[in-house]
Amino acid sequence: MNITINTKDGVPIYRQIANQIRYMVASKLLKPGEEITAVRTLALALNVTPNTVVKAYDELESSGVIFKRRGAGTYISDQQSPLADRERRRIIEARIDTLLAEAHQLDFNADDLLDLIRERQLQLGETKQIENKGTEKTDE
Amino acid sequence: MSELVVKVHNLSRSFGKTKALDCIDFQASRGKVYGLVGANGAGKTTLIKHLLGLLRAKSGSVRIFGEDPVKQPERVLKHIGYLSEDRDIPDWMSINELMRYTSAYHGGWDPSYADELLDTFSLDPTKKIKALSRGMRAQVALICAVAHRPDLLILDEPSSGLDTVVRNDILNAVVRTISEDGRTVIFSSHLLEEVERLSDHVTMIHQGRVTLDSSLEMINKNHHYSSIRFSERQHALPKLEDAVSISGEGRFWSVIHQGSVDSFGSTLQNIGGVIVESRHATLEEVFVYKIGREDLRDHTQITEGSE
Numbered sequence: 001m002n003i004t005i006n007t008k009d010g011v012p013i014y015r016q017i018a019n020q021i022r023y024m025v026a027s028k029l030l031k032p033g034e035e036i037t038a039v040r041t042l043a044l045a046l047n048v049t050p051n052t053v054v055k056a057y058d059e060l061e062s063s064g065v066i067f068k069r070r071g072a073g074t075y076i077s078d079q080q081s082p083l084a085d086r087e088r089r090r091i092i093e094a095r096i097d098t099l100l101a102e103a104h105q106l107d108f109n110a111d112d113l114l115d116l117i118r119e120r121q122l123q124l125g126e127t128k129q130i131e132n133k134g135t136e137k138t139d140e
Numbered sequence: 141m142s143e144l145v146v147k148v149h150n151l152s153r154s155f156g157k158t159k160a161l162d163c164i165d166f167q168a169s170r171g172k173v174y175g176l177v178g179a180n181g182a183g184k185t186t187l188i189k190h191l192l193g194l195l196r197a198k199s200g201s202v203r204i205f206g207e208d209p210v211k212q213p214e215r216v217l218k219h220i221g222y223l224s225e226d227r228d229i230p231d232w233m234s235i236n237e238l239m240r241y242t243s244a245y246h247g248g249w250d251p252s253y254a255d256e257l258l259d260t261f262s263l264d265p266t267k268k269i270k271a272l273s274r275g276m277r278a279q280v281a282l283i284c285a286v287a288h289r290p291d292l293l294i295l296d297e298p299s300s301g302l303d304t305v306v307r308n309d310i311l312n313a314v315v316r317t318i319s320e321d322g323r324t325v326i327f328s329s330h331l332l333e334e335v336e337r338l339s340d341h342v343t344m345i346h347q348g349r350v351t352l353d354s355s356l357e358m359i360n361k362n363h364h365y366s367s368i369r370f371s372e373r374q375h376a377l378p379k380l381e382d383a384v385s386i387s388g389e390g391r392f393w394s395v396i397h398q399g400s401v402d403s404f405g406s407t408l409q410n411i412g413g414v415i416v417e418s419r420h421a422t423l424e425e426v427f428v429y430k431i432g433r434e435d436l437r438d439h440t441q442i443t444e445g446s447e
Binding site: 007013014047048101 | 308
């Protein structure tokens with residue numbers, strides 16, 4: 001598991017660990033039933049106290065993201081779909097909030113924003129099509 | 141399970157006219173990591189020396205595993221591993237000799253663990269201590285502190301003056317010690333990033349007094365850093381409830397405050413300000429306000445440990 005710790009932004013370390021694992025589950029980097037790094041191993045890799053990793057895992061376990069098998073490791077839970085949906089939503093909502101705050105600062109309202117999103121999407125779509133055509137041509 | 145490993149009660153100590161420790165209360169329970177932070181000369185080393193029985197409590201009391209470390213040194217010290225700030229190990233010995241010497245007075249010495257650490261640090265055991273670099277010396281001193289698998293590990297500035305690689309080795313060995321059930325670690329450090337990573341509990345000492353003594357989680361929960369904005373320029377902000385540090389100018393200010401963001405937001409509303417963004421304060425930000433800048437200016441240096 002690739003987890004990075006940042007002590008500059010004031011987010012508690014256990015929460016950083018939990019959030020990154022949540023993200024990996026939501027983005028399917030970690031799959032249901034997959035075993036995750038043992039507490040001790042992760043603590044050593046990150047140079048953090050094992051109690052912090054325990055706290056992160058406890059939080060994930062109580063929200064159903066992972067489960068522990070006694071003496072046999074920690075795994076990603078099977079029934080992920082409703083949870084993963086909620087999690088995906090939570091992540092994207094956080095991004096939207098930031099976007100809205102920034103838009104507000106720059107004097108764009110929500111309708112402007114929606115128009116802009118569609119416009120950007122079209123532009124990105126076109127670039128993609130051009131790219132695809134480009135590759136088709138070289139294929140010929 | 142709140143088994144107390146260390147119990148310091150009302151400990152005071154003066155060196156000449158300087159109060160090095162002033163009514164200190166400090167407790168450590170089993171299985172946790174305690175970070176001692178404070179500026180140079182704050183009293184951290186003096187406190188550690190009392191825990192080890194190197195200094196006798198003149199007023200107040202010190203109990204380690206329920207015993208007085210001055211009266212029962214052998215019963216207390218056999219459970220303790222200690223890495224001193226100046227890594228005072230005998231220069232004239234070779235690493236091998238030092239290992240044999242240290243193992244002789246520590247019953248629980250684990251030779252295979254010591255060898256494993258020597259190997260990890262790529263140390264040549266035939267080398268004389270005086271021929272070692274600063275980093276290697278710290279590694280050797282660390283092995284002496286942990287190879288008997290102590291119940292209580294005390295480290296005084298374990299990574300001061302070390303490069304990143306050696307620092308990492310040292311921190312890793314500390315994490316390994318903690319990972320073994322029920323071991324307690326107390327370490328002092330001025331590197332707050334390190335304290336934030338390693339500790340469960342933070343004790344801040346300032347001019348011989350405990351100014352903050354709390355779990356890292358509570359410190360995090362209770363302190364926020366908020367960027368705020370006013371519609372009009374402000375020359376100075378009025379005294380705000382919960383605010384502990386204010387900086388900024390004109391329409392934009394940042395405030396470190398206690399309590400919830402919501403309650404601070406409503407305090408702010410009364411004077412026409414809004415919170416633009418809020419996050420938890422870092423340990424460093426909390427430290428700076430607790431210790432205060434004036435202290436960095438007036439630098440009353442206490443020569444710790446000298447009488």
